[in-house]
Amino acid sequence: xxxxLLIPTLNEIDGLKQIMPRIKREWVDEIVFVDGYSTDGTIDxxxxxxxxxxxxxHLGSGVRNAFIDALEAVNSEVLITFSPDGNCIPxxxxxxxxxxxxxxxxxxxxxxxxxxxxxxxxxxxxxGNWMFTTLMNLLHGGKYTDVMNIFRIYKKSLVRxxxxxxxxxxxxxxxxxRTKIGWEPILSVRAAKRKLKVAEIPGxxxxxxxxxxxxxxxxxxxxxxxQVLREVFIWH
Numbered sequence: 138x139x140x141x142l143l144i145p146t147l148n149e150i151d152g153l154k155q156i157m158p159r160i161k162r163e164w165v166d167e168i169v170f171v172d173g174y175s176t177d178g179t180i181d182x183x184x185x186x187x188x189x190x191x192x193x194x195h196l197g198s199g200v201r202n203a204f205i206d207a208l209e210a211v212n213s214e215v216l217i218t219f220s221p222d223g224n225c226i227p228x229x230x231x232x233x234x235x236x237x238x239x240x241x242x243x244x245x246x247x248x249x250x251x252x253x254x255x256x257x258x259x260x261x262x263x264x265g266n267w268m269f270t271t272l273m274n275l276l277h278g279g280k281y282t283d284v285m286n287i288f289r290i291y292k293k294s295l296v297r298x299x300x301x302x303x304x305x306x307x308x309x310x311x312x313x314x315r316t317k318i319g320w321e322p323i324l325s326v327r328a329a330k331r332k333l334k335v336a337e338i339p340g341x342x343x344x345x346x347x348x349x350x351x352x353x354x355x356x357x358x359x360x361x362x363x364q365v366l367r368e369v370f371i372w373h
Contacts, residue, residue, distance in 0.1 A: 138214065138215055138234075138237070138238060139166040139167075139212065139213035139214055139215065140164075140165045140166055140167075140213050140215045140216075140217060140234055140290070141165065141166065141167040141168075141169055141211045141212070141213035141215070141216055141217070141293075142160070142164075142165045142167065142168045142169065142217045142219055142230070143169050143171070143204060143207060143211065143216050143217065143218050143219065144168070144169070144170050144171070144219050144220075144221050145170075145171050145172075145173075145200045145203050145204065145220070146170055146171070146172045146173070146175055146179050146183070146221060147172065147173040147174075147175055147179075148175045148176060148177040148179060149175070149177075149179050149221045149222055150175070150177045150178045150179045150182060151346050152221045152222045152223050152345070152346040153179060153182055153183075153221050154182065155223065155346055156221050156223060156225075156227055156346070157186070157221070159227040159228065160227045160230065164230050164231055164234070165213075165217065165230065165234075166212075166213050167189065167211060167212060167213055168188045168189065169188070169189045169191065169207055169210055169211055170183050170188055170189065170190050170191065170207075171191045171192070171193060171203040171204065171206055171207035172190060172191070172192055172193065173192075173193045173203065174192060174193070189210055191206060191207045191210050192206075193206055194206045198317060199317030199318065199319070200287075200317075200319050201301075201307070201317070201318065201319050201320045202317070204218065204320070205296075205302050208293070208296065208302075211293065213293065214292065214293050214294070215237065215290060215291070215292055215293060216290065216291060216292075216293050217230060217233060217234075217288075217289070217290045218287050218288065218289060218321075219287070219288060220287050220288065222345040222346060223343055223344065223345045223346030224257055224287075224288070224342050224343060224344075224345055225246070225287070225288040225340075225342075226246075226340060226341060226343065229246050229288070229338065229340045232338055233246060233288075233289070233290040233338065234290065236290075236336055236338055237290045239336075240334060241334045241335060241336045242291060242292055242295065242328065242333040242334050242335060243289060243290065243291035243292070243295070243324070243328055243333065243334075243335045243336075244289060244290050244291075244335070244336045244337065244338060245281070245283055245284075245286055245288070245289040245325075245335070245336075245337045245338075246283075246286060246288040246289060246337075246338055246339075246340030247281075247282045247283035247286065247337040247338065247339060247340060248266075248283050248286060248340060248341065248342040249266065249267075249270070249282040249283045250282045250283065250337050250338070250339040250340075251339060252339040253339035253340050253341050253342075254341055254342070255341070255342040256341065256342060256343050256344050257342050257343065257344045257345055258342070261354055262354065265285075265354070265358050266283065266284075266285050269284055269285060269322060269361060269362075269365065270282060270283060270284045270285075272362075272365050273322075273325055273326055273329060273365060274329075276365065276366075276368075276369055277326050277329040277330050277365075277368065277369075278329050278330070278332075279325065279326075279328075279329035279335075280329075280335075281325060281329075281335075281337065282337060283337065284321070284322055284325035284326075285321055285322055285325075285361075286321065286340075286342075287319070287321055288340065289321070291324070291328075295324065295328070295333075296320075298331075299323075299324060299327040299328070299331070300327075301320045301323065301324060301327075306320075306323060306364075307320075307323075307360075307364075309363070309367075310359075310360035310361075310363040310364055311360060313359075313360070313363065314356045314359045314360045314363075315356065316353050316356040316357060316360055318357055318360045318361060318364075322361045322364060322365065323364055323368070326364070326365060326368050327368070330368065
């Protein structure tokens with residue numbers, strides 16, 4: 138099982154310098170960065186360390202499209218999506234891989250599983266994560282404790298099998314709420330609907346390091362809620 142660590146960046150130099158030295162190269166087969174044209178030294182740091190670097194084809198098109206842009210450069214059949222801003226604990230990477238080897242289609246590092254905690258939540262984001270997790274479990278038969286987290290490992294083939302790479306999956310809510318959304322929530326929904334084999338491991342979420350938070354809490358929340366409810370009626 139070949140594994141690629143896929144990391145989106147936009148001016149994340151402070152986080153990269155603290156997080157990347159903790160990632161051992163033997164943990165994964167590839168480390169692939171997709172960058173939105175950083176100006177703070179992020180690009181130079183990636184090049185100096187010899188990691189694969191892809192640039193977003195359409196600036197400002199969101200992390201989801203950045204991942205799609207990078208997939209052509211990924212040779213592995215399994216992806217770990219990872220945020221370099223300090224919210225993801227690098228030492229959990231081997232644990233995700235080991236759990237995946239037990240035969241799962243996807244494994245999530247859950248911030249809300251027993252023994253884990255988010256130290257970056259606000260009351261609004263904590264409620265939002267609880268609400269979406271509860272809704273997805275009730276409406277789509279999931280057994281999740283965390284449906285939103287970027288930090289997870291899954292088969293690369295799911296991107297196409299679950300239509301994660303198709304604009305139609307996102308176009309209506311993005312137009313309605315004038316935003317760009319990620320694919321993690323819809324990945325969680327459709328994995329549950331397809332009855333894929335999914336597991337979670339507990340994983341704390343530390344506070345972010347440097348940079349600026351790029352959350353659009355209310356716009357994203359409205360767009361994701363639209364997706365979750367619409368999935369009751371469409372896509373099989």
